[in-house]
Amino acid sequence: MKQPSRRNLIAVAIVLVLGAGLATTLLQPWHAGEAQAVPGPAQSAPAVEVAAALGKTITEWDEFSGRIEAVDRVEIRPRVSGTIDAVHFKEGELVKKGDLLFTIDPRPYAAEVARAEAALAAAQVRAGHAHSEGERAQRLLDDNAISRREFDERTHAVRETTANVRAAQAGLEAARLNLAYTRIVAPVTGRVSRAEITVGNLVAAGAGSPPLTTVVSVSPVYASFEIDEQSYLRYTAPGASGANGKGMAVMLGLANETGHPHQGRIQSVDNRLDPRSGTIRVRAVFDNPDGRLLPGLYARVKLGGSAPHDAVLVNDRAVGTDQGKKFVLVVDQANKLAYREVQMGPTYEGLRVIRSGLKAGEVIVVNGLQRVRPGDTVAPTPVQMAFKRELERTAGQSAGAAGNDGSESRAQGDAPQGKGTVS
Numbered sequence: 212m213k214q215p216s217r218r219n220l221i222a223v224a225i226v227l228v229l230g231a232g233l234a235t236t237l238l239q240p241w242h243a244g245e246a247q248a249v250p251g252p253a254q255s256a257p258a259v260e261v262a263a264a265l266g267k268t269i270t271e272w273d274e275f276s277g278r279i280e281a282v283d284r285v286e287i288r289p290r291v292s293g294t295i296d297a298v299h300f301k302e303g304e305l306v307k308k309g310d311l312l313f314t315i316d317p318r319p320y321a322a323e324v325a326r327a328e329a330a331l332a333a334a335q336v337r338a339g340h341a342h343s344e345g346e347r348a349q350r351l352l353d354d355n356a357i358s359r360r361e362f363d364e365r366t367h368a369v370r371e372t373t374a375n376v377r378a379a380q381a382g383l384e385a386a387r388l389n390l391a392y393t394r395i396v397a398p399v400t401g402r403v404s405r406a407e408i409t410v411g412n413l414v415a416a417g418a419g420s421p422p423l424t425t426v427v428s429v430s431p432v433y434a435s436f437e438i439d440e441q442s443y444l445r446y447t448a449p450g451a452s453g454a455n456g457k458g459m460a461v462m463l464g465l466a467n468e469t470g471h472p473h474q475g476r477i478q479s480v481d482n483r484l485d486p487r488s489g490t491i492r493v494r495a496v497f498d499n500p501d502g503r504l505l506p507g508l509y510a511r512v513k514l515g516g517s518a519p520h521d522a523v524l525v526n527d528r529a530v531g532t533d534q535g536k537k538f539v540l541v542v543d544q545a546n547k548l549a550y551r552e553v554q555m556g557p558t559y560e561g562l563r564v565i566r567s568g569l570k571a572g573e574v575i576v577v578n579g580l581q582r583v584r585p586g587d588t589v590a591p592t593p594v595q596m597a598f599k600r601e602l603e604r605t606a607g608q609s610a611g612a613a614g615n616d617g618s619e620s621r622a623q624g625d626a627p628q629g630k631g632t633v634s
Contacts, residue, residue, distance in 0.1 A: 259579035259589045261542050262596040265524040266571025271564065272462070272513040273446075273557050277436025281427035281506040282496075283399045288422050289414045290392040291315060295423075302405035305502075306397045306426065313395040313406075313423055315414065320390040327386040331379035338372040341365075401428040402502070427506055430499035433478065434463055436512045437490035446515055447480050447493060461495040462513040465503075471513045473497050473504065523569050524562040526596060529577040530555065539569060540576040540583065542591055548576065550585035562596065 293315040300312050344365055351357040397403070404425045408414060414423070438447070446459060462471035475497035484491040495512065497504060504510075530553065531538050537555050540548045556564030569575070576583065577596070583589055 256588050256590040257582050259576045259591055260594045261574050261591040262577045262594050263572050263574050264569050265596050268519050269522045269559050270519050271557055272515045273442050275436045275438055275512045277434050277510045277512050279504050279506050279508045279510055280433040280435050282431055283428035285398050285426050286422035287424050288420050289416050291389050292415045295410050295412050298406045300403050306403050308397055308400045310397045312397055315393040317390055317393040320393055324386040324390050327383035331383050334375045334379040338376045341369045341372040397426055399426055399428055401426045429502045431496050432499045432504045434495045434510045434512055437492050440489050443491050464511045466509050523565040523571050525565055526577055527563050529575050531580050542574045546588055546591055548583055548585050548587050
């Protein structure tokens with residue numbers, strides 16, 4: 212009985228295994244079809260910020276970078292040698308032309324003046340005696356009491372003593388000049404630097420000696436900057452705006468100033484254009500009554516002033532570069548992007564002037580340009596293409612709201628969505 216029972220169990224096990232394999236084979240196509248029928252997650256359109264290009268009537272100005280320079284800058288050096296006796300100024304103060312700056316010990320030069328005066332007096336005495344002898348010789352010659360040779364010798368002595376008097380006078384003048392040079396005065400009106408050599412130090416005369424200090428004029432001042440070839444031809448070339456651009460209005464602003472509050476005029480244009488940089492140096496002159504325009508300061512210079520005309524304005528962040536070409540991505544009614552090559556002009560109140568390739572009112576991508584390509588469909592978020600002054604006003608209002616709420620981060624977090632500005 213045991214043997215048939217064991218054989219039956221083995222048969223049942225084989226039937227179960229075969230049945231399971233058959234069921235797996237029959238069900239596999241159905242599961243595969245089911246898996247293929249389940250769709251994957253849909254790819255979402257990239258989110259970008261868009262704004263309409265602004266149209267505005269503007270007057271164009273070109274902006275350049277430069278430096279403030281003094282009209283007069285003088286290095287004060289001693290003209291006589293000696294010991295510094297006194298320093299008569301405080302560093303950084305304003306001095307007038309003729310104000311005393313340093314005193315060199317005058318005693319050696321005063322003694323030289325006294326010696327020159329004595330030499331002059333002795334020469335004048337000898338000259339007087341020689342003149343008397345000359346007059347006497349003339350009388351004796353008229354009476355034939357002396358020979359012509361003796362008369363000529365006495366006349367020569369008169370001329371020699373006269374020359375000695377002139378040499379003594381010149382020596383006295385030089386001694387007095389050297390004495391005057393012991394008083395070092397300001398050659399121009401301006402602001403004086405610190406004293407590089409102080410009381411008690413010995414100084415030597417000559418151009419190779421180190422300067423005692425420097426004096427720079429305060430008003431007016433120069434602003435030197437370089438302009439490109441096209442700007443030169445447009446503004447400062449002969450015939451473009453008067454005689455070589457001289458007298459053209461120029462506006463200037465410092466690094467911490469808003470806009471360009473200082474007005475001046477072009478004073479000179481260099482005589483050649485640098486072929487390596489493609490620029491030419493221009494110098495403008497500005498009044499500086501309060502001394503705010505300090506030599507060496509960075510200057511933002513605005514030049515030009517065209518006739519008012521209609522222009523298209525966008526933010527620089529909306530402009531891409533493609534192998535040297537500038538382009539924008541225009542968003543159509545179906546939220547699809549189109550490539551548009553543009554020609555750029557100068558900036559105007561923080562926005563870029565577009566010469567051609569774009570019309571006012573056309574919607575372009577301003578943020579997220581690097582994430583999309585022409586032909587893509589996007590999910591646009593409208594923002595404003597605001598001018599610089601509007602951005603500053605918005606920032607000021609945000610700062611005020613932050614102060615009232617006691618938390619700047621909270622004020623920024625509570626700002627309404629979709630009403631941002633492009634900077």
